[in-house]
Amino acid sequence: NKSKSFPWFGMDIGGTLVKLVYFEPVDITAEEEQEEVENLKSIRRYLTSNVAYGKTGVRDVHLELRNLTMCGRTGNLHFIRFPTQAMPRFIQMGHDKNFSSLHTTLCATGGGAYKFENDFRTMADLELLKLDELDCLIRGLLYVDRVGFNGHPECYYFQNPSDTQSCVKKPCTLEDPFPMLLVNIGSGVSILAVYSENNYKRVTGTSLGGGTFLGLCCLLTGCETFEEALEMASKGDSTNVDKLVKDIYGGDYERFGLQGSAVASSFGHMMSKEKRDSISKEDLARATLVTITNNIGSIARMCAVNEKIERVVFVGNFLRINTVSTKLLAYAMDFWSKGQLRALFLEHEGYFGAVGALMELLKTTEDP
């Protein structure tokens, strides 16, 4: 076989989450089946027959890309995530399953590729191929957009973002995607201006990202997971926590064209003890989410104007199951730019780095 030997993995080890993509070939010939070593089979079976791994690993079944052709092979692409904290256990498993005996290269991106490189080597006798996370992100994103999401577009936007009643999610494609401002919201945020697949720059970043949302939520509400935090946020009312323009001026601040409903001071009501005693955890979670999201929107918008780019693509796992934020971002882009900017989102939010890493594997020539 001309193509790479299996298994095909791409891995993105972030600050909070590890994203793993696994290509499951479905065109295996009988001959191949016979030659396939036992632990390769068992890996495939383990990954494809489960949707959860250990206590914290999850396969996002709904994201699976079916009947994909990569490098001349047909198969399904699986999307798996687990907390970066579980990395030592994952490496241990690699050792236990004798992963190093397989004829493959483990392509890894994200900061963890560097941080855990030595652990992989010493604990599991594995040599990582370390890849730049932004290279991988862009490559993976463009690839998934190109192949589509099982016959549907990967990309979507919100129609009528300024009106909660008629705001609807609309699929679209990233045809002629350049230039785009790519906002990757993981634990922190990176903002890239992308002019072509290989020509991009990191414009700026902010430390107020998904990690901040979850971190603050845990401290403020005692919750433990992202899902829990989002669940609470969906039920809360941030205006009990935030001070609005109308709380200060009684209405709009006309001198500056500020609407009364705009947030003047995030957590501003919390300066008063009375107010602190009267709010719920849900309100706090919601306020945290709104604060972080608006701030990212604001910085992204300024970057778009400074870089003269009208298309702003938001990705990253902060947006997973987080329609509060996606809608808020869509609204913020539209409202503050008076319709000049459009916010775009992608279904595979946080997995593009891992996909990009996998593509690098399929590109490498030094096949053993």
Place this chain on the structure above:
Amino acid sequence: MDKSITLPPDEIFRNLENAKRFAIDIGGSLTKLAYYSTVQHKVAKVRSFDKATKEAASDKLYEISVQEEVTARLHFIKFENAYIETCLDFIKDHLVNTETKVIKATGGGAHKFKELIERKLGLKVDKEDEMTCLIKGCNFVLRNIPHEAFVYAKHADSEFRFQTTQPDIFPYLLVNIGSGVSIVKVESEDKFERIGGSSIGGGTFWGLGALLTKTKRFDELLQLASKGQHTSVDMLVKDIYGGSYGSLGLTGDLIASSFGKSATADKEFSKEDMAKSLLHMISNDIGQLACLYAKLHNLSRVYFGGFFIRGHPVTMHTITYSINFFTKGEVQALFLRHEGYLGAIGAFLKGAEEDNPNQYSWGENYAGSSGLMSVSPDMNPMQRARSGTFDMLEMDRLERQLVNLPLLQDPSSYIPDTMDLTEDALAREYWLYCFEEALDGVVKRAVASQPDMPEAAERAEKFRQKYRHKLQTLRHQPFAYGSLTVRSLLDTREHCLNEFNFPDPYSKIKQNENDIALKYYQKAVKSLEELSWEERQFALVRGVLAGNVFDWGAKAVSDVLESDPEFGFEQAKRQLEGSKCLKTTHPGFLLQGPPHKCALFFVDNSGVDIILGVIPFVRELLSRGTEVVLASNSGPALNDVTNGELQILTERIAAMDPVIQAGLREDRLTLVQSGSSSPCLDLSRLDKVLAQVVRERQTDLVIIEGMGRAIHTNYYAMLSCESLKMAVIKNSWLADRLGGKLFSVVFKYEVPAGKPSQGSAAVTPS
């Protein structure tokens, strides 16, 4: 908190008797009150004796009279909201003859206290837009207070690096960090626009901080933050990468995700660490947005204000750090010394529009202003108590508008002062000691200047206490009034003397010295005329320098003059004989070649200096066909000759000397006032008339004389025409610093680059 405090009327809410035009800015915790008042104080005037009465009135040259003068002053007082009722009562009790009906009000608390103010003062509260007031106030301080803006550098020798006043203050960006953040672009006095903002501001720090740490007060939160370690709460680049993210140039210590560790770590975080992390998060975020807006609008001057900043070293540091990081040093974060007063100043100006305060120049009165206090969380209890009570700013309306000397090479980079004592600890130590040492003498002189007034001694004692207190303050907070300089120390002393009605302690000495010197004038001129041209050039320069020895401001000289009243011009010349530089440099080059069109001469002392040193030199210039503008102080300072005195002196000289007479008659010799009442000289704040004369006459030579004007200030001043700086160093410490001895001489002739040089020499003391 004790709400019923006794207010000392001598110190706070001064001059209420004539107060009018009140304005009040009530913030979340502090109230700022502004009013306009008039101050009656004594001024010394000189007047020529009438010919008819001259015989009777002894043989004095002119008479000195002390008159009452009324000047305008702006008072600004800052105090905690808790005292508001006490203060309003106090004001009501002390307001006498005011016709004021309205008080302008701004700030978030204005509506809350509206009823109270109206009831207590019987004034109608008239609300003004907060941001408009803020901008108006900002423009006012930037224009009128030198060293208003500063850069904060936590680890430098001096934390505060004051900026020179820009000839044009616009455009700039004001980032006001109150409970939220407003980013305002200011393009002119009346044109400004809120170009952006953020909801993550001081309220977020306070509100979120209170939730996280159960600490209620803003100050306490800052204090917690200053003790914390953010790295235990934040996820750093190295926590993700194990080191730096090299290809992007992100160092390992950079924060990748604020509070990123608090989601996963199963431990309790300390209040301090969380507060610190929060502070970084908010400061960085504001800094980033400010940079994005500055870049978008192509602005490089960015001022930060609002209660989040208000003198807190912790927040100034984190904001500065953030701006440096995001702009790679291209934009500096600027802070304002009177940031807390902007709203009150602006509200006041709104109410005073019919008086058009902006047509005048105003000056900070050092005697009546508290100066910048450090409110560092780690500061000592004395300072803390201070900042918690009353803070004052007083500004005097200057009689004339002050502008740049049109001959400054680059007005935006001109720094009057030679030495910044804020940064030079050794020099600071010396000069503070020096001024403290000289205080007894000044007090003695002040009392002696008013022999007919029995309470003079008591006032002089008050002056001593006030000035000594200022010196003590400056020892601890050298940055209190901007950069500490010899000039600011001298000016503070003059302000304090004026405050206690000692307008001109040296008036009698000056009168006496002028009298004596005038008697020698003809003889001196005659002996100069007998010299050959070349000899005369030497003699003229030597004359100016010898004259400059007569400086009562210099202890080395005043000691001699006190002990030897006979000490004269000839002794002074001999005193300078050791100065080799006079012999090695040919002063003739200056007066060689085609005559200058017009020379501007900034003069120094009365008596021998002006009469036997400067005037003969001026005479030589006039004889060559050069017009001369003599610039002297508008008001008294030490024994410096004032414009009023110089008018009389030149008249008298003209009566004896046809050259001077012709010069005056033909308007080739003009006397103008500098607009200053300082022994030093700030070429960026000169009388508008002077600037006009300089321009009209196409001045092509500037002569600056004396230690205060040519050494303490302007030693490095770059002018666009030829210049000559002449002085005798009458302070051994300074002489030592400059590499010379006491009574060394500075004779610094400079030709600007690109101009045809007639020979250039910068002579430092031998």
